[in-house]
Amino acid sequence: MAKPTKLPADFKLLLEKGDKIYQTGISVDCVVFGFHENALKILLIKVNYINKWALPGGFIQKDENVDAAAYQILKERTGINNIFLQEFSVFGSPHRSDASVHQNRYQEYGVKIPKDNWLMQRFITVGYFALIDFTEVELMQESYLEGCNWIDINKVGPLMMDHENIVSKALETLRNQIAYTPIGKNLLPKKFTMPELQKLYETILNKKLDRRNFQRKMIGFGILNRLSETRKGGAHKAPFLYTFNDKKYQKALKEGLYGSW
Amino acid sequence: MAKPTKLPADFKLLLEKGDKIYQTGISVDCVVFGFHENALKILLIKVNYINKWALPGGFIQKDENVDAAAYQILKERTGINNIFLQEFSVFGSPHRSDASVHQNRYQEYGVKIPKDNWLMQRFITVGYFALIDFTEVELMQESYLEGCNWIDINKVGPLMMDHENIVSKALETLRNQIAYTPIGKNLLPKKFTMPELQKLYETILNKKLDRRNFQRKMIGFGILNRLSETRKGGAHKAPFLYTFNDKKYQKALKEGLYGSW
DNA sequence: TTTATATTGTGTCATAGTAACACAATGGAA
DNA sequence: TTCCATTGTGTTACTATGACACAATATAAA
Structure with missing residues (x-):
C-alpha cells in the first residue's frame, strides 16, 4: 500500500476546524471485548507511525452525548449498531496524553502542528467498555494508516500512552461486574x-x-x-x-x- | 448581608481568564455523604440567584489531575484533607449544562456574559462521591452568595440542572459498593x-x-x-x-x- | 461392527453462610 | 426498688457452595 504524501482532507479538517466541531481537551476510548476460540480478546488499532497498538477512540462533537460518541466510534470500527457499552472510568492525569502522537501522525505528511493547536493540549479521556458478539463483527479497515485487529487479552503488548492502564481498569471492572451482573448475552452468539x-x-x-x-x-x-x-x-x-x-x-x-x- | 454591587475580582478573573486557567467544557461535581443523627446527609450549596440547591463543584486546572480538582473543591468546602473520594460516573448529555446559571450569577453584578465566553458552552461533568466523618467537618461559608449545608438524603428538594440525577447515581453506586466493600470508616467517628x-x-x-x-x-x-x-x-x-x-x-x-x- | 476416548448430564454429601427467632443482662427513668 | 428500653449472646432451620462419582453418548480408532 503506497503511502500518500498529501494530507488527506479529513486530517486537514480535524487539525484546522476540530476545535469548532469537537469538545476540546476531552476524548473517549473504548475497550471492546469479544470472545473467540476460547479466548477473551480486545479490539486494538495499529498505529503505524509509532509502531504501537492503541484503543479505538475519538472525540465528542459539541452537541453530542458522550455515550453517543462512544457508540459512533464503535459503529465505525465494527459496523455493529446495538452494542453493550458502559462508561467505567475517567482518566484524568495531566500527563496522560501525549501530543507527540498527533505530531507524528501529521509529520507523515510533512505537516507540523502548531503548538497552540487544539490537538496539542492535555486531554482527559472517558473510558468505555463494550461487550460484543465476535461472530457479528466485520472489522473496518478503512484507513490506510491504521489496521484494526482482535488481540488476545493475555497477549496485549505495549500500548500507546496510558492505554494499558485503561485496559487493566476495564478488565477489572468486567471482573467485578460478572459477580453481580449477568454476562454472556453480549459476548456469545445467540445459541x-x-x-x-x-x-x-x-x-x-x-x-x-x-x-x-x-x-x-x-x-x-x-x-x-x-x-x-x-x-x-x-x-x-x-x-x-x-x-x-x-x-x-x-x-x-x-x-x-x-x-x- | 448586603449585596455587593461591584463584580468581585475572582469572578472577573473566572470570566475573562478562566479558559486560560481551566480545562474548558469539563467540570467536576461532588456528592459528599456524611452521617449524623441517624441520617445520611449530603453537602449542598445554596445558589441564591436561582433559589435552588446544587452540588459543590468546580473546574479542572489545565495541569491538574481530575482527582486533584475534586479534592481541592472538597477541601475548600469542608476543610478536610484526607477525604475518601471516588469517581463514579460521567454526565455527558449535551443539554445537561445550563448557561443561564452563569448568566444569572453575573447578572447580579450587572454583567452580561458574552455568548462566546467559555462559560457559555456545553459542559461535561465528572461525578465524584465522598465519604466523610461528619464530626470532623467545619463548613466553610466563605462566599456571600452561597451557603453550604448538610441535607438529609431523603429531604433533598429540586436541585440545579441535572444534579438530582447525579445524586441518584451516587447513592446507587454507594449501595452497590456496600455489598462488597467495607463502609463506615470514613463515615463514622473513630469510636x-x-x-x-x-x-x-x-x-x-x-x-x-x-x-x-x-x-x-x-x-x-x-x-x-x-x-x-x-x-x-x-x-x-x-x-x-x-x-x-x-x-x-x-x-x-x-x-x-x-x-x- | 465393535471398542475406545473424550466430554457431557446428573446427583450426593459435607460445610459455610443466612434468616428467623428468644432470653438474659443492664443503664437510667419512674 | 421497680420498670423499661435496648444490648449481648445462642439456637435452629434453610439455602448456597465446594468437592466429588458415575452413567450416557458422539465420534474416532480398531
Whole structure:
C-alpha cells in the first residue's frame, strides 16, 4: 500500500476546524471485548507511525452525548449498531496524553502542528467498555494508516500512552461486574453451550471453575433456556444448546444476581 | 448581608481568564455523604440567584489531575484533607449544562456574559462521591452568595440542572459498593457502637436489618476491634464501642468482602 | 461392527453462610 | 426498688457452595 504524501482532507479538517466541531481537551476510548476460540480478546488499532497498538477512540462533537460518541466510534470500527457499552472510568492525569502522537501522525505528511493547536493540549479521556458478539463483527479497515485487529487479552503488548492502564481498569471492572451482573448475552452468539459459557467465565475470571457447580449456579439464575438441540461435532457426548431468556436477563441486569443485603 | 454591587475580582478573573486557567467544557461535581443523627446527609450549596440547591463543584486546572480538582473543591468546602473520594460516573448529555446559571450569577453584578465566553458552552461533568466523618467537618461559608449545608438524603428538594440525577447515581453506586466493600470508616467517628454502624447500613440500604445477624456478619468480616469501653447515656444497657482495625480494613478495601467467584 | 476416548448430564454429601427467632443482662427513668 | 428500653449472646432451620462419582453418548480408532 503506497503511502500518500498529501494530507488527506479529513486530517486537514480535524487539525484546522476540530476545535469548532469537537469538545476540546476531552476524548473517549473504548475497550471492546469479544470472545473467540476460547479466548477473551480486545479490539486494538495499529498505529503505524509509532509502531504501537492503541484503543479505538475519538472525540465528542459539541452537541453530542458522550455515550453517543462512544457508540459512533464503535459503529465505525465494527459496523455493529446495538452494542453493550458502559462508561467505567475517567482518566484524568495531566500527563496522560501525549501530543507527540498527533505530531507524528501529521509529520507523515510533512505537516507540523502548531503548538497552540487544539490537538496539542492535555486531554482527559472517558473510558468505555463494550461487550460484543465476535461472530457479528466485520472489522473496518478503512484507513490506510491504521489496521484494526482482535488481540488476545493475555497477549496485549505495549500500548500507546496510558492505554494499558485503561485496559487493566476495564478488565477489572468486567471482573467485578460478572459477580453481580449477568454476562454472556453480549459476548456469545445467540445459541451456545454450557461449556462455552463456562469457558467465557473462566477466561474473564482467569480461574478454573467446577463444571457441575457452574451449571447448577447458572441454571439457578433462571436466565437460560435450554433448547432440545445439541451441538454435535466433537468426539464425545453432544452438549445441549442454550439461549438467554431475554425477559429474565433484562430483569437480572437491573436487579443483579445476588440480592445479598 | 448586603449585596455587593461591584463584580468581585475572582469572578472577573473566572470570566475573562478562566479558559486560560481551566480545562474548558469539563467540570467536576461532588456528592459528599456524611452521617449524623441517624441520617445520611449530603453537602449542598445554596445558589441564591436561582433559589435552588446544587452540588459543590468546580473546574479542572489545565495541569491538574481530575482527582486533584475534586479534592481541592472538597477541601475548600469542608476543610478536610484526607477525604475518601471516588469517581463514579460521567454526565455527558449535551443539554445537561445550563448557561443561564452563569448568566444569572453575573447578572447580579450587572454583567452580561458574552455568548462566546467559555462559560457559555456545553459542559461535561465528572461525578465524584465522598465519604466523610461528619464530626470532623467545619463548613466553610466563605462566599456571600452561597451557603453550604448538610441535607438529609431523603429531604433533598429540586436541585440545579441535572444534579438530582447525579445524586441518584451516587447513592446507587454507594449501595452497590456496600455489598462488597467495607463502609463506615470514613463515615463514622473513630469510636462507634454496633447499633450506630447498623443504622448507617440501614440508612444507606434503606431497609431494616436484623440486629443479631448484622452483628455476626460484621464481626465475621474481622475488620472491627471491640473496646472494653461502653457508650453510656441511654436508659438501657450500654453498648460496646468499636474501632476499625486499620490493617484489616485496608486489606478488605483492596480484596473486597466476598470472595465469591 | 465393535471398542475406545473424550466430554457431557446428573446427583450426593459435607460445610459455610443466612434468616428467623428468644432470653438474659443492664443503664437510667419512674 | 421497680420498670423499661435496648444490648449481648445462642439456637435452629434453610439455602448456597465446594468437592466429588458415575452413567450416557458422539465420534474416532480398531
